[in-house]
Amino acid sequence: MTALIEIENLDLYYGDFQALKSISMDVPEKAVTAFIGPSGCGKSTLLRSLNRMNDLIAGTRIEGSIKIAGEEINTSGMDVEHLRKRVGMVFQQPNPFPKSIYENVAYGPRLYGINQRKKLDELVEKSLRSAALWDEVKDHLKRSALGISGGQQQRLCIARALAVNPDVLLMDESTSALDPISTLKIEELVQELKNEYTIVMVTHNMHQAARVSNQTVFFLNGEVVEYADTETLFSTPSDRRTEDYISGRFG
Numbered sequence: 001m002t003a004l005i006e007i008e009n010l011d012l013y014y015g016d017f018q019a020l021k022s023i024s025m026d027v028p029e030k031a032v033t034a035f036i037g038p039s040g041c042g043k044s045t046l047l048r049s050l051n052r053m054n055d056l057i058a059g060t061r062i063e064g065s066i067k068i069a070g071e072e073i074n075t076s077g078m079d080v081e082h083l084r085k086r087v088g089m090v091f092q093q094p095n096p097f098p099k100s101i102y103e104n105v106a107y108g109p110r111l112y113g114i115n116q117r118k119k120l121d122e123l124v125e126k127s128l129r130s131a132a133l134w135d136e137v138k139d140h141l142k143r144s145a146l147g148i149s150g151g152q153q154q155r156l157c158i159a160r161a162l163a164v165n166p167d168v169l170l171m172d173e174s175t176s177a178l179d180p181i182s183t184l185k186i187e188e189l190v191q192e193l194k195n196e197y198t199i200v201m202v203t204h205n206m207h208q209a210a211r212v213s214n215q216t217v218f219f220l221n222g223e224v225v226e227y228a229d230t231e232t233l234f235s236t237p238s239d240r241r242t243e244d245y246i247s248g249r250f251g
C-alpha cells in the first residue's frame, strides 16, 4: 500500500512535558488506521498533529517531520487553512453549527468561494449521500441541525468534513458518545469511505479497531510500541506490552 502520510522522528512537548517520543510511522492511503492505547498515551496528540490542530494549544512545541503526499507540514510556510481543508476532522461529541442541515454542509464550500446555488445543492446532496444521511434528511434540509439525533449529527459532521473534498479524515473517538446502532452505522460508513479517503481513527474500543481498521498502532507513554496490520496485531502481537493490553491486563 502507498503511504500518504509519512511521520519521522516526531517529538511533541506541552511545555516541559513530552507527550510524543520519536514517533516514526507511515499511514497508508485509502485505508483505515486505528490508534489504540491506554488513556493519556498520546493518541489524540498525534492525530491533532496531522492537521496542525496542536498549533491552537499554547506552549506546544513540535520537532520532526510529517509529510502528506510528500509535502512537509511542519514548516512555518505551511498554509494551515489549506492543510485543514485537505485533512478534515470529526470529534468525540457531534458539534454541528446552530444552523440548518443544509447550511452545515454548505458552510465549508461557501468559505472556499462556492456561491452558486446549483453547485451548492449538488455538493450538499453528494456529501450527505457519502455520509449515509441523505435519505433521512432530504425532505427537511432547512431544519436545524440541532434537532436531529446524536448519531445523525455525527454523520452530518462527517458530511460537513467531506464537503470540502479532503484527502484525509481524522476521527477522534467519534463514536464514543453514540448508542450502539448509531455506532454501527458510522462503522459501516467508514468501510465505505475508505475507498475514497485515508482515515485515521482514535478509539478506546479494541473491538472497533479490530472490526473497522486495516492497520492498528498501539501507543504507550507517548511511544509507538507496535504498528501492524490489524489482524496480525490482534492475533500475534510481537511485543509483550501489546499482548498485555489487548488481552485486558492493563489500560
Ligand SMILES: Nc1ncnc2c1ncn2[C@@H]1O[C@H](COP(=O)(O)OP(=O)(O)OP(=O)(O)O)[C@@H](O)[C@H]1O
Residues within 6 Å of the ligand: 014, 017, 019, 037, 038, 039, 040, 041, 042, 043, 044, 045, 046, 057
Ligand atoms: N493541552 C494540553 N496541555 C498539557 N498536556 C496535555 C494537553 N493535552 C494532552 N496533554 C497530555 O499529553 C498526554 C497525551 O494526551 P492525549 O490526549 O494525546 O492522550 P490520549 O491517548 O489521546 O488519551 P485519551 O485516550 O484519554 O484521550 C497526556 O499525558 C495528557 O495529559
